[in-house]
Amino acid sequence: MVSGGTTIEFRGITKTFGAVRAVDDLTFSVQPGQVTGFLGPNGAGKTTTLRMLLGLVRPTSGSATFGGVAYAQLPDPLRTVGTALEASSFHPGRSARNHLRVYAAAAGLPSSRVEFVLGVVGLLPYADRRVGGYSLGMRQRLGLASALLGDPAVLVLDEPTNGLDPEGIRWMRGFLRDRAAEGRTVLVSSHVLSEVQQSVDRVVIISRGRAVYEGDLDGLEASATVRADSAERARLASAIALTGAAVTTTDAGVIATGITTEEVGRLALDAGIALTLLTEERAGLEDVFLELVGGEAA
Numbered sequence: 001m002v003s004g005g006t007t008i009e010f011r012g013i014t015k016t017f018g019a020v021r022a023v024d025d026l027t028f029s030v031q032p033g034q035v036t037g038f039l040g041p042n043g044a045g046k047t048t049t050l051r052m053l054l055g056l057v058r059p060t061s062g063s064a065t066f067g068g069v070a071y072a073q074l075p076d077p078l079r080t081v082g083t084a085l086e087a088s089s090f091h092p093g094r095s096a097r098n099h100l101r102v103y104a105a106a107a108g109l110p111s112s113r114v115e116f117v118l119g120v121v122g123l124l125p126y127a128d129r130r131v132g133g134y135s136l137g138m139r140q141r142l143g144l145a146s147a148l149l150g151d152p153a154v155l156v157l158d159e160p161t162n163g164l165d166p167e168g169i170r171w172m173r174g175f176l177r178d179r180a181a182e183g184r185t186v187l188v189s190s191h192v193l194s195e196v197q198q199s200v201d202r203v204v205i206i207s208r209g210r211a212v213y214e215g216d217l218d219g220l221e222a223s224a225t226v227r228a229d230s231a232e233r234a235r236l237a238s239a240i241a242l243t244g245a246a247v248t249t250t251d252a253g254v255i256a257t258g259i260t261t262e263e264v265g266r267l268a269l270d271a272g273i274a275l276t277l278l279t280e281e282r283a284g285l286e287d288v289f290l291e292l293v294g295g296e297a298a
């Protein structure tokens with residue numbers, strides 16, 4: 001169990017590259033003991049945000065901190081934050097064990113940590129093979145092993161499920177959940193909601209550098225569409241609109257978002273409107289996600 005726990009805070013963080021606002025005034029926090037998904041289509045600004053968090057890119061304005069401390073000011077960064085930003089940057093001619101021993105020695109960590117993290121990611125049987133012969137999934141695991149070397153309270157992983165097969169994604173799900181259960185703060189980016197949806201407790205969704213949703217996946221599903229109809233269609237539409245839900249009136253009835261079927265049923269009852277139709281259009285989570293990011297995802 002990780003003691004204490006460290007919260008990541010982004011406050012108004014912004015990055016412009018010339019005329020491009022890659023990251024635009026993002027404010028959110030990432031809590032210990034949970035897996036937080038950081039989602040958005042390619043080019044939305046995820047990598048730039050994570051690079052600012054890790055002190056690799058200087059923000060134009062705003063801040064990103066670990067327990068209130070910027071990465072560059074952390075007294076012992078490797079023991080605070082484990083990162084896996086790139087899976088392919090390992091020397092193909094060296095083994096996993098050899099890589100990890102070099103990192104451990106450089107960080108002043110005992111070689112027993114190497115054996116421990118190899119075990120955590122399931123690479124012990126392959127630890128002496130050349131990384132050049134590893135599958136993508138094995139290289140991802142090696143990246144995770146190196147992130148865990150310093151036993152950090154925080155893990156920041158950029159697209160860890162990218163390119164993995166279903167078995168690899170399933171393994172990653174268990175890995176992320178286990179690290180959160182140990183009390184770690186786990187922030188994981190992805191451009192594919194379905195690859196992380198069973199791993200995450202919360203999501204922050206960005207599009208064109210701006211946050212478009214922050215919360216749990218149930219809340220995301222609540223933004224699915226309700227279709228309802230009545231002989232008094234116009235009155236039904238205004239009653240729904242009064243709740244603040246978005247309403248469109250069509251020939252086939254009233255379509256509303258931001259409201260549940262239960263709520264529509266109750267308000268119709270309260271207003272004495274007899275419904276002839278009440279149904280939820282079960283847009284999949286991925287559809288809601290695509291709608292939020294403006295259909296930009298691959």
Ligand SMILES: Nc1ncnc2c1ncn2[C@@H]1O[C@H](COP(=O)(O)OP(=O)(O)OP(=O)(O)O)[C@@H](O)[C@H]1O
Pocket residue numbers: 017020021022040041042043044045046047048049191
């Ligand atoms: N060094 C840079 N110079 C100029 N523009 C940049 C630079 N880095 C990123 N950008 C631009 O900023 C925007 C956000 O890019 P970023 O890589 O952060 O997105 P992303 O969500 O991580 O996408 P991907 O998943 O493709 O990496 C893009 O429009 C990108 O072209």
